[in-house]
Amino acid sequence: MAKHVELKNHLREIFYFRLRLAISIGFVLLLLATLLARFIYLQAVRHDHYQTLAESNRISIVPIVPNRGLILDRNGVVLAHNYSGYTLEITPNKTPNLEATIGELSALVEITPKDRKRFNKLLAERRNFETLMIRNRLTDEEVARFAAQQYRFPGVEIKARLFRDYPYGTKTAHLIGYIGRINQTDVEQLEENDLAANYRGSDYIGKTGLEQSYESELHGATGVEQVEVDSGGRAVRMLSRTPPSSGNTLVLSIDAKLQEIAEQAFGNFRGALVAIDPGNGEVLAFVSKPGYDPSLFIDGIDTQSWDELNNSPDTPLNNRALRGQYPPGSTIKPFMALAGLHYNTRSPSYTIGDPGYFTLPGSSHQYRDWKKGGHGSVDMFKAIVISCDTYFYSLATEMGIDNIFNYLTRFNFGKKTGLDLEGETSGLLPSQEWKMKRYQQKWYAGDTVSVGIGQGYNLVTPMQLAYATATLANNGVGYKPHLVREVRSSRSLENRLIEAKPAFDLQIPTAHLDLVKRAMTAVTQPGGTAAQAAAGAPYRMAGKTGTAQVVGMKQGEKYDASKLDERHRDHAWFIAFAPAEQPKIALVVLVENGGHGGSTAAPIARKVMDYHLLGKVPQPLPDLSGEWVEEHD
Amino acid sequence: MTRRQLWLRFIAHLDLPLLSGIGLLMLTSLLVLYSADNADWGQALKQMLNITVALTCMWLIANLPLHYLMRTAVPVYMLGMVLLIGVALFGEISHGARRWLNLGVTTIQPSELMKVGVPLMMAWYFEKYEATLTLKNYFVAALLLLMPVALIARQPDLGTALLISASGFYVLFLAGLSWRVMGGLLVAALASAPVLWSMLHDYQRHRILMLFDPSQDALGKGYHTIQATIAVGSGGILGKGYLNGTQTHLDFLPERTTDFIFAVYSEEFGLLGNLILLGLYSFVIGRGFIITANASTYFTRLMAGSITLTFATYAFVNMGMVSGILPVVGVPLPLVSYGGTSMLTLLLGFGMLMSIETHQKLVKT
Numbered sequence: 001m002a003k004h005v006e007l008k009n010h011l012r013e014i015f016y017f018r019l020r021l022a023i024s025i026g027f028v029l030l031l032l033a034t035l036l037a038r039f040i041y042l043q044a045v046r047h048d049h050y051q052t053l054a055e056s057n058r059i060s061i062v063p064i065v066p067n068r069g070l071i072l073d074r075n076g077v078v079l080a081h082n083y084s085g086y087t088l089e090i091t092p093n094k095t096p097n098l099e100a101t102i103g104e105l106s107a108l109v110e111i112t113p114k115d116r117k118r119f120n121k122l123l124a125e126r127r128n129f130e131t132l133m134i135r136n137r138l139t140d141e142e143v144a145r146f147a148a149q150q151y152r153f154p155g156v157e158i159k160a161r162l163f164r165d166y167p168y169g170t171k172t173a174h175l176i177g178y179i180g181r182i183n184q185t186d187v188e189q190l191e192e193n194d195l196a197a198n199y200r201g202s203d204y205i206g207k208t209g210l211e212q213s214y215e216s217e218l219h220g221a222t223g224v225e226q227v228e229v230d231s232g233g234r235a236v237r238m239l240s241r242t243p244p245s246s247g248n249t250l251v252l253s254i255d256a257k258l259q260e261i262a263e264q265a266f267g268n269f270r271g272a273l274v275a276i277d278p279g280n281g282e283v284l285a286f287v288s289k290p291g292y293d294p295s296l297f298i299d300g301i302d303t304q305s306w307d308e309l310n311n312s313p314d315t316p317l318n319n320r321a322l323r324g325q326y327p328p329g330s331t332i333k334p335f336m337a338l339a340g341l342h343y344n345t346r347s348p349s350y351t352i353g354d355p356g357y358f359t360l361p362g363s364s365h366q367y368r369d370w371k372k373g374g375h376g377s378v379d380m381f382k383a384i385v386i387s388c389d390t391y392f393y394s395l396a397t398e399m400g401i402d403n404i405f406n407y408l409t410r411f412n413f414g415k416k417t418g419l420d421l422e423g424e425t426s427g428l429l430p431s432q433e434w435k436m437k438r439y440q441q442k443w444y445a446g447d448t449v450s451v452g453i454g455q456g457y458n459l460v461t462p463m464q465l466a467y468a469t470a471t472l473a474n475n476g477v478g479y480k481p482h483l484v485r486e487v488r489s490s491r492s493l494e495n496r497l498i499e500a501k502p503a504f505d506l507q508i509p510t511a512h513l514d515l516v517k518r519a520m521t522a523v524t525q526p527g528g529t530a531a532q533a534a535a536g537a538p539y540r541m542a543g544k545t546g547t548a549q550v551v552g553m554k555q556g557e558k559y560d561a562s563k564l565d566e567r568h569r570d571h572a573w574f575i576a577f578a579p580a581e582q583p584k585i586a587l588v589v590l591v592e593n594g595g596h597g598g599s600t601a602a603p604i605a606r607k608v609m610d611y612h613l614l615g616k617v618p619q620p621l622p623d624l625s626g627e628w629v630e631e632h633d
Numbered sequence: 634m635t636r637r638q639l640w641l642r643f644i645a646h647l648d649l650p651l652l653s654g655i656g657l658l659m660l661t662s663l664l665v666l667y668s669a670d671n672a673d674w675g676q677a678l679k680q681m682l683n684i685t686v687a688l689t690c691m692w693l694i695a696n697l698p699l700h701y702l703m704r705t706a707v708p709v710y711m712l713g714m715v716l717l718i719g720v721a722l723f724g725e726i727s728h729g730a731r732r733w734l735n736l737g738v739t740t741i742q743p744s745e746l747m748k749v750g751v752p753l754m755m756a757w758y759f760e761k762y763e764a765t766l767t768l769k770n771y772f773v774a775a776l777l778l779l780m781p782v783a784l785i786a787r788q789p790d791l792g793t794a795l796l797i798s799a800s801g802f803y804v805l806f807l808a809g810l811s812w813r814v815m816g817g818l819l820v821a822a823l824a825s826a827p828v829l830w831s832m833l834h835d836y837q838r839h840r841i842l843m844l845f846d847p848s849q850d851a852l853g854k855g856y857h858t859i860q861a862t863i864a865v866g867s868g869g870i871l872g873k874g875y876l877n878g879t880q881t882h883l884d885f886l887p888e889r890t891t892d893f894i895f896a897v898y899s900e901e902f903g904l905l906g907n908l909i910l911l912g913l914y915s916f917v918i919g920r921g922f923i924i925t926a927n928a929s930t931y932f933t934r935l936m937a938g939s940i941t942l943t944f945a946t947y948a949f950v951n952m953g954m955v956s957g958i959l960p961v962v963g964v965p966l967p968l969v970s971y972g973g974t975s976m977l978t979l980l981l982g983f984g985m986l987m988s989i990e991t992h993q994k995l996v997k998t
Contacts (some may be wrong), residue, residue, distance in 0.1 A: 013809075016809055021926060024938065034958070039907045056862050
């Protein structure tokens, strides 16, 4: 009986399944009928319409590339703009014999081996059906000569294009950066961000500097033209047009003149300078020496120039201000002093007797002061003014690395400043945890001693030190540094100002600030380490010199600059702000292998401040690089 | 064993009508690829390699007895789920979506595996509980479907998620899900549409909106639809002739060897060609239905029905997309578009169909 029921169920099941199958078949037939109906509609009913569109007058969708936004300094001086010019371009897919074509072309217009090399490079990395430039900046005569012969060259055409130009060239290279041709990596990036449609027709994209970090503002929105083209591909009639909108204009906080003066003040030295308005975080000058010519990169740099730039011992492509990491040396001392006051490790009046060296309890190793024999009795004020190492060795040791780490972190050491440029490095503020992770070693008391005078594991970027100096100048209220002040929209009159918002307030007691600032002011007065550079200034400057060792020295050895290879000389630092009472500018100067902060870095700072505060333009400078003054910070 | 015996054994588990239908579609693929690649054999040759690999796999599957096939259901499904979760956690992002898993040696797209894995698992599940099916079982089966679909939709890969949903739904439908429940689901789906809409990525919404007005995005995705529709329409009754499609050869058609290959075919062979192509697809689908009707077990019926219906859906969705009645979802034209993965997935399905057909024949005799 049970068997019978099961069998019956089985038959029923088959019946239901077949029913469902029949419904499925009906469903598929419906889908097929839908397609068939659509095909009949498109290919029979509306065929004439589509035939017209496709055959006699094909619709071509032409992207119209927007003008790239300008970059201006704070006073409206142009730092990046576009100019129009003619280029000769080849579409390789439409050109039967490339080599022969180029050969014949060179009879009409001048094609240098450099042009050919660049073309071959473009050819190697081209995208499908792209037109590639063989010559740029054609003269009117060359344009006329080619136009008359154009019929002989299928796939070769003259294009009017906008070119990017950087009037300040080398001087703003690390700041403005450059644009370059869109390569495969860029294409993938754009597709990933769903921006590929807006870059149809665009050949260039920001590669470094502000051109890169503000690419989305500068590029603009691509327009589109629907045109009818005849069978030869020539446009016959325009059907519709959505105009492009130009990229937005960037107005920087940079003062181009100040930038230029700062750049020139370095002479032949390598180094970096960052000047900030401490009251709002606006970067006034941003220099990395040496610079490079950004225009070399726009249409693809040739191998020879690339090798020169890349292999130069001066590393001109390295953005020292943003990415260079150096020991801060004595410039860390004002911050160390604030930490000491904060943790009550030192009172302002506490005095040490300086024998010229420091030893850790139970050790005979001597940590030497820069001055043999020492400075006698030293309190905090004097320790900053004369840059007494012994004082800070003992301060750091008593404070301990944990406190140092915690306090300096608040001044943003060891962290990126968040400047609106890509590629910033974060420096290094060492801690016990870091050393364990990096070296699998515990922290030794001796490590703390060197950190006290900004040597040892400590590394800062000029940008970081500038941020910390500006924060100190502004009484512990930090404004995040930024280069762009305003974004001017091309579409509307609406301008977006980058608002100055305090990022943090360290709430440093006035008494602490007062002491450190007075000491830093005394640094630039007679008896201080930067007295010479500040002499005769009608405003008061607060500052601190520093040197960063490039070569380590053995116990008992004496540093003798004249004996050292130039590239092994110490790096010179100077941090400063002025006027000391109401700072309008805070800056950092780093001179690589410059020796002492007071003699090489501080004079550069003086020139920059003289211009910013007094409008004084320096006289043509004597060449600093040959000069060598034996002096100490 | 004579050579003839060897040959007979070799083809014993192949379904010749089905194979001939597939073969003709593959031949079409090579012909159209040659044209789409601007009269160059490059893509067609690579496609030949894809076809060879896929046919080999199909032959292996076709020779696999059914109980082995059933045994793979759970492991394949589990592997697929593990990989999908892996993608969600460690997947590589490309084109704004997290679909690929980098195994060091190669990157894989686990959602492809699930195109076979999900219906296989569901059919296996129904077979297991065949005797005592209650509403609860349908619910569990639906869950087996929704888990991978949710993971794939999150990647986001809406097209694949919808297609796998379809193949799973076919299993539910063929397994006899009651009309009342289906009606309820439909209402629920309509009600949840606004919620789903809010969960979509901007680009997905954009794609859906664009369906109604392709000209809105003339530089981006709308361009594909506009140009493909022109290609199909201008083909007319007889087509422009092989290698003579102006849309194709003047570079107006995007992705013309992959998702939009049907536009190339349609432009050059016209309505007549389309009829032939629809005929070929109908033949393959029809053969699939016959195999389904003959299938002897619950598992094989569900599996065969789902494979056949899914194949029909792929073909419809692609041709609908190219001719402008469906949104651009990135589904290749089955057996014709260039691509190794989709070829392999499809032929694994056909291998199963052949195994279903030939193994039970042997059982019967």
